[in-house]
Amino acid sequence: MKNFSPFLFLLSITILIGCSSSENQVNNNTSEGTDSLETPENNVIPNEVINGDMRDISPKEFVLDMGSGWNLGNTLDTEDVDKTAWGNPFTTKAMIDAISEKGFKTLRLPVTWRFHTGAAPDYILESDWLDRVEDIANYALNNDMYVIINVHHDDEWIIPTYENAPAVKDRLTKTWTQIANRFKPYGDYVIFETLNEPRHEGSPEEWEGGTAEGRDVVNQYHQVSVDAIRATEGNNAIRKIMVSTYAAGTGENVLEDYQVPNNDENVIASIHSYSPYLFSLAGTDPTWGTDADKAELTEEFNTIQDKFENDSRAVVMGEWGSTFANNEADRLSHAEFYANICAERGICPIWWDNGNANEFGLFNRNTLEWVYPEIADAIVNATR
Known part of the structure; x- marks a missing residue:
């Protein structure tokens, strides 16, 4: 979300808020580029990555190998044709090299496609935009990192209602067919994530698990997306695909209604949890670390484990973190425990970094320095 909304304070701490995107960055990031039309840097990718090394590895083993991850937030996912509009500079190979050098093994690459998509009925994705997404993916692949490519801030047209479903499913099918074909030659270090936090934006139930209709339609949207990817065949026939719950949440109704398309064995469950909310996202309770705090968070993870362990489903925590509130010691304790x-549960933790050190940013993308290196180390060390 772009701005904190007062009504969110009424939500339970288990509500999962996604994709913080600050339009008012305070770290003075500047760039003249749009992060989509610049000349790509020299990128030599190992043949086994591009030419299709698909390992015989179970989803749970796969997720364990993903280690810890980092989100390139507020960049390719901006709700603007200018990818520096939310304050982050043009993405360089040096940035991703530094993320890898810190020990992160997975790069989640949030991507908003609607500003680079042609008109109906074909919805052709701009070739320059696909090139740019591939360039940044290659920066990570060149470091032997996993890369997650998704459909992110496209909620404006991905509306989960029965009325909108036919048109949305048609466009999702065409969008994912093009993305999947572009990356089909790549090995299994490329992961697709069908939708980010699919939900009915602006509805009363947006962050409360949606309605029965909304959850049903979100399942349908995941279904057509997975079907489109699989239909391109080749490596995409068995590629790992992350599929989220409604709004990527962990509420009881959300977990109960979650469906895996075709019961596909290579689908990984995708969830987000900024928990506890007042500490992690709102920043109004800057303290964390009591026995009660730890027990509360443990209980949420027990619920997650009960759901997905029973289904023998691998899980990725695609977004989590804590916002800055002059509380570095508490944030470190939270990050380490989280x-x-x-x-311990075999879940890959991927920190949400929006590039703003006064919010979720751990890494200064201008200077290539870690603003909070201890937090980054705690995350990386947990999965080594």
Whole structure:
């Protein structure tokens, strides 16, 4: 979300808020580029990555190998044709090299497609935009990192209602067919994530698990997306695909109604949890670390484990973190506990970094320096 909304304070701490995107960055990031039309840097990718090394590895083993991850937030996912509009500079190979050098093994690459999509009925994706997404993916692949490519802030047209479903499913099918074909030659270090936090934006139930209709339609949207990817065949026939719950949440109704398309064995469950909310996202309760705090977070993870362990389903925590509130020691305690509880349950933890050190940013993308290196180390060390 772009701005904190007052009504969210009424939500339970288990509500999962996604994709914080600050339009008012305070770290003075500047760039003249749009992060979509610049000349790509020299990128030599190992043949086994591009030419299709698909390992015989179970989803749970796969997720364990993903280690810890980092989100390139507020960049390719901006709700603007200018990818520096939310304050982050043009993405360079040096940035991703630094993320890898810190020990992160997975790069989640949030992508908003609607500003680079042609008109109906074909919805052709701009070739330059696909090139740019591939360039950044290659920066990570060149470091032997996993890369997650998704459909992110496209909620404006991905509306989960029965009325909108036919048109949305048609466009999702065409969008994912093009993305999947572009990356089909790549090996299994490329992961697709069908939708980010699919939900009915602006509805009363947006962050409360939606309605029965909304959850049903979100399942349908995941279904057509997975079907489109699989239909391109080749490596995409068995590629790992992350599929989220409604709004990527962990509420009881959300978990109960979650469906895996075709019961596909290579689908990985995708969830987000900024928990506890007042500490992690709102920043109004800057303290964390009591026995009660730890027990509360442990209980949420027990619920997650009960759901997906019973289904023998691998899980990725695609977004989590804590916003800055002059509380570095508490944030470090939270990050260490959170990353370790993920690791204990075989869940890959991927920190949400929006590039703003006064919010979720751990890494200064201008200077290539870690603003909070201890937090980054705690996350990485949990999965080593």
